[in-house]
Amino acid sequence: MNDENKPVEVPEELLNQVAVTSMGELASQSFIDKAYNWGRRNSVWPVFFGLACCAIEMIATASSRYDFSRFGMEVMRASPRQADLLIISGTVTKKMLPQIIRLYNQMPEPKYVLAMGACASGGGPFKEGYNVVSGIDKFLPVDVYVPGCPPTPQALIHGLMKLQEKIDSQSIKEVSWYDKENRGDPIPMPVLGPDLMDPRDFSANGKAKE
Amino acid sequence: MSEQIAAAPVDLISLFPDQVKADERVGYEGFMVEPKALVKVVVALRDELGYDYLSSVTAADYIDDHKIEVVYHFFKSTGGTNLTLSTQVSREKAVVPTLMHEFPSMELQEREVYDMFGVEFTGHPDLRRVLLWDGFEGFPLRKDYKEAYFTAEKKPFTNRWPEGHITRAEDATPYKKNVVYPDNLKPFEEYDPSVENLLYSGMKNFLPEDQRELNTEPVMVNFGPQHPSTHGVFRMAAILDGETVMALKPVMGYLHRNHEKIGERNTYLGNIPFTDRLDYISSMANNFAYVVAVEKLMGPRVQIPERAEYLRVIMSELTRIVNHTWAIGFLLNDLGAFFTPALYAMIERELILDIFEATAGSRMMCNYYRFGGVSRDIPEDAMAKLKGLVYERLPRKIDELDIYLSENEIIRERTEGVGILSPEEAIAYGASGPVLRASGVPYDIRRAEPYGIYDQFDFDVAVRYHGDTYDRYVIRLDEVRQSLRILQQALKTIPEGPVLLKNPYNVRVPAGEAYGRAEAPKGELGFYLVSDGTANPFRYHVRSPSFINLTSLEKMSLGLKIADVFAILGSLDIVLGEVDR
Ligand code: SF4
Numbered sequence: 001m002n003d004e005n006k007p008v009e010v011p012e013e014l015l016n017q018v019a020v021t022s023m024g025e026l027a028s029q030s031f032i033d034k035a036y037n038w039g040r041r042n043s044v045w046p047v048f049f050g051l052a053c054c055a056i057e058m059i060a061t062a063s064s065r066y067d068f069s070r071f072g073m074e075v076m077r078a079s080p081r082q083a084d085l086l087i088i089s090g091t092v093t094k095k096m097l098p099q100i101i102r103l104y105n106q107m108p109e110p111k112y113v114l115a116m117g118a119c120a121s122g123g124g125p126f127k128e129g130y131n132v133v134s135g136i137d138k139f140l141p142v143d144v145y146v147p148g149c150p151p152t153p154q155a156l157i158h159g160l161m162k163l164q165e166k167i168d169s170q171s172i173k174e175v176s177w178y179d180k181e182n183r184g185d186p187i188p189m190p191v192l193g194p195d196l197m198d199p200r201d202f203s204a205n206g207k208a209k210e
Numbered sequence: 211m212s213e214q215i216a217a218a219p220v221d222l223i224s225l226f227p228d229q230v231k232a233d234e235r236v237g238y239e240g241f242m243v244e245p246k247a248l249v250k251v252v253v254a255l256r257d258e259l260g261y262d263y264l265s266s267v268t269a270a271d272y273i274d275d276h277k278i279e280v281v282y283h284f285f286k287s288t289g290g291t292n293l294t295l296s297t298q299v300s301r302e303k304a305v306v307p308t309l310m311h312e313f314p315s316m317e318l319q320e321r322e323v324y325d326m327f328g329v330e331f332t333g334h335p336d337l338r339r340v341l342l343w344d345g346f347e348g349f350p351l352r353k354d355y356k357e358a359y360f361t362a363e364k365k366p367f368t369n370r371w372p373e374g375h376i377t378r379a380e381d382a383t384p385y386k387k388n389v390v391y392p393d394n395l396k397p398f399e400e401y402d403p404s405v406e407n408l409l410y411s412g413m414k415n416f417l418p419e420d421q422r423e424l425n426t427e428p429v430m431v432n433f434g435p436q437h438p439s440t441h442g443v444f445r446m447a448a449i450l451d452g453e454t455v456m457a458l459k460p461v462m463g464y465l466h467r468n469h470e471k472i473g474e475r476n477t478y479l480g481n482i483p484f485t486d487r488l489d490y491i492s493s494m495a496n497n498f499a500y501v502v503a504v505e506k507l508m509g510p511r512v513q514i515p516e517r518a519e520y521l522r523v524i525m526s527e528l529t530r531i532v533n534h535t536w537a538i539g540f541l542l543n544d545l546g547a548f549f550t551p552a553l554y555a556m557i558e559r560e561l562i563l564d565i566f567e568a569t570a571g572s573r574m575m576c577n578y579y580r581f582g583g584v585s586r587d588i589p590e591d592a593m594a595k596l597k598g599l600v601y602e603r604l605p606r607k608i609d610e611l612d613i614y615l616s617e618n619e620i621i622r623e624r625t626e627g628v629g630i631l632s633p634e635e636a637i638a639y640g641a642s643g644p645v646l647r648a649s650g651v652p653y654d655i656r657r658a659e660p661y662g663i664y665d666q667f668d669f670d671v672a673v674r675y676h677g678d679t680y681d682r683y684v685i686r687l688d689e690v691r692q693s694l695r696i697l698q699q700a701l702k703t704i705p706e707g708p709v710l711l712k713n714p715y716n717v718r719v720p721a722g723e724a725y726g727r728a729e730a731p732k733g734e735l736g737f738y739l740v741s742d743g744t745a746n747p748f749r750y751h752v753r754s755p756s757f758i759n760l761t762s763l764e765k766m767s768l769g770l771k772i773a774d775v776f777a778i779l780g781s782l783d784i785v786l787g788e789v790d791r
Contacts, residue, residue, distance in 0.1 A: 012718065048438050049436055050442055050443075051442070051443060051465065052442070052465055052467075052487075052490070052786070052787055053487055053490035053574065053575070053787060055442070055714055055765060056490055056491060056574065057573075059552075059556075059561070059575065060342070060556065060559075063552075063553050063556040063557075063560075064556070064557065065556075065557070065560050077435070078436075078438040089349055090465070091465060091467050093463075093464060093466055093467065095342065095463050095464050095466065096435060096443055096465065099435055099443075099464070103436060125472075125483070125484065125487070126467040126468060126469075127359065128357055128359045128471075128472055128475075129351050129357065129362070129467055129468030129472060130349075130355075130357040130358065130468055130470060130471065131341075131342060131463075131466050131467065131468055132467055134359075134380070142613040145337065149575065150574055150575065152573065163733060192343045192345065192346075193345060194346065194347035195346070195347060204449065
């Protein structure tokens with residue numbers, strides 16, 4: 001490569017098949033990011049984890065008519081340790097919340113959370129309920145929200161594509177999971193007492209923290 | 211059938227003149243029993259009067275009278291309408307004898323009443339909370355329990371739209387201020403994160419040591435709530451000896467969404483979309499059961515156009531097909547045929563959902579039935595598609611499933627003779643729907659207490675006689691074939707005309723109580739409604755078939771291998787939205 005800045009002509013049939021870069025790009029890391037993200041965005045493995053009605057539409061999205069394996073996502077893992085994406089597909093109840101947080105804490109980085117449907121995003125139709133957590137974002141960092149009750153499979157796929165866009169925008173230099181200082185602690189486990197108890201609230205009051 | 215009801219009061223009151231009296235409140239029917247005499251009366255009902263199927267128990271909090279009323283709904287397993295038995299206790303000291311020893315179907319339901327109302331059932335061996343967790347503060351369905359976001363008693367909430375702009379509940383009660391803890395709470399000291407000791411201690415005395423074959427160490431295993439074979443967030447705690455199940459307890463409530471509490475604040479019409487979310491695979495059938503119950507309460511003044519009656523039946527039977535093919539697909543998942551049969555089932559589901567979407571506007575949550583009709587007519591082209599499905603494609607596809615699966619050796623080996631439920635047990639455990647009929651009890655509400663226009667169609671009640679997992683699988687194929695028969699007749703004779711005479715935005719129903727039920731794909735879906743004459747139900751209870759069918763899970767699983775439990779669970783076909791509500 002003599003001229004670093006001159007774009008290389010790629011024959012049409014090879015578009016999307018080869019990666020073209022320059023020394024400059026290589027040096028500036030953006031090629032590494034591209035390769036890193038290209039690999040990650042096309043193999044997002046969700047946890048095989050259904051919560052409520054939205055889970056049925058999630059399964060429909062996995063099935064042949066909508067087929068999210070076109071995006072490299074068909075490998076739904078029942079174990080969180082093998083997964084990259086937690087789709088919160090339904091109503092988050094107080095009784096279930098500790099389990100969800102445990103699942104999330106068990107997932108290896110990089111990990112993403114997609115809140116599917118009205119319930120996971122903000123409590124949905126059951127928001128008033130005494131056992132309902134109004135949105136998983138009170139506890140987990142959510143990357144993509146998909147509205148709907150339930151979102152159609154098309155909407156879910158759109159959300160997954162948005163997630164891919166988010167992955168594309170990340171840089172290996174800045175991502176938190178390679179940052180030794182700020183790698184982030186596991187989410188503290190809420191406890192079921194007389195009502196749901198979030199350890200983060202109680203430590204603020206100077207009370208015991210697990 | 212009217213003679214049966216007419217005959218019953220005389221019998222029961224003359225049998226127990228001092229302890230039983232007729233319920234004389236306006237709009238109520240049935241009998242009022244003294245709590246002390248309850249067991250005696252129930253035994254007489256079962257053994258002498260033939261009311262052998264105790265379908266549901268629930269309670270209602272009559273806070274103005276300082277009473278909690280526990281309500282039982284009895285049926286005859288040969289058909290007919292319900293007999294209601296209620297007993298009143300004071301709110302402060304709510305104690306009722308358990309009926310679990312007479313009717314094992316009460317096990318989980320009495321726990322639910324305890325959980326929601328704080329009614330103690332004396333003699334119940336395992337009275338713990340079932341939907342919430344042990345240690346939860348308060349009894350949510352009592353009328354003086356207010357939830358975190360509580361703003362007003364009844365919907366529509368006028369305070370959400372003062373002067374035309376919206377205020378949100380979170381603005382009034384911000385998150386984190388919305389839970390009330392007792393004053394002297396010492397978090398994480400008093401409340402051990404593993405509040406499960408009650409569950410495990412209940413399972414300790416499973417089998418005396420001298421009856422075990424080998425002196426092995428039993429292990430405690432938990433499945434779920436996150437497990438690929440539990441069909442959602444269902445959990446089982448089991449004690450295993452090797453691979454043999456020695457004790458097993460279902461643990462539920464991980465999807466308890468407070469359906470009933472929210473339903474008591476909604477208007478009658480506003481509850482229809484909520485019923486969609488009960489058994490979310492068959493939303494149309496849930497709608498049907500609910501409108502049947504409300505129309506029963508409204509009395510004969512509701513007029514339903516003929517075409518709407520047909521559409522109700524058509525949609526409900528299509529739902530049954532969706533549900534059963536889905537259930538078969540996922541049963542095979544549990545048996546190890548991972549996802550291929552389920553994918554086949556989903557193709558048919560998608561085709562039917564297209565028709566739902568064209569008609570009701572939504573794929574899954576159809577919100578289609580209305581009091582006095584259905585919300586929209588089916589469009590022409592959807593009708594043409596539907597005819598193609600019903601007359602050609604679906605019969606062929608069901609035969610295909612049958613050919614590929616029913617004689618498959620692995621399926622037969624895994625399911626035949628596994629998890630047997632005898633007819634007597636099925637009735638005693640309150641099983642309903644395909645589970646009951648696979649045990650040799652030909653009980654189908656479409657025949658036993660016809661609703662809608664089911665009495666105009668020619669179909670057989672599918673029944674199988676072994677009561678094992680295989681029969682619970684085959685009966686679903688049988689039922690789909692019967693549904694197709696009904697659909698073929700209905701599509702031939704459906705008349706033209708309106709589908710809804712008057713849009714009932716805000717129905718008021720006369721004061722009283724009603725128990726309406728329908729044959730949902732999973733079994734008897736019943737709604738118990740108490741009206742105080744306003745636009746919102748005073749009490750709204752769902753008798754959910756998935757929940758009650760789980761009562762017999764332990765009975766069927768004991769002594770089998772743990773892998774069989776998943777086959778049994780798959781054949782029960784539960785949906786957690788309905789189990790936990
Ligand atoms: S958003 Fe709607 S469909 Fe999804 S879980 Fe909540 S209620 Fe069910």
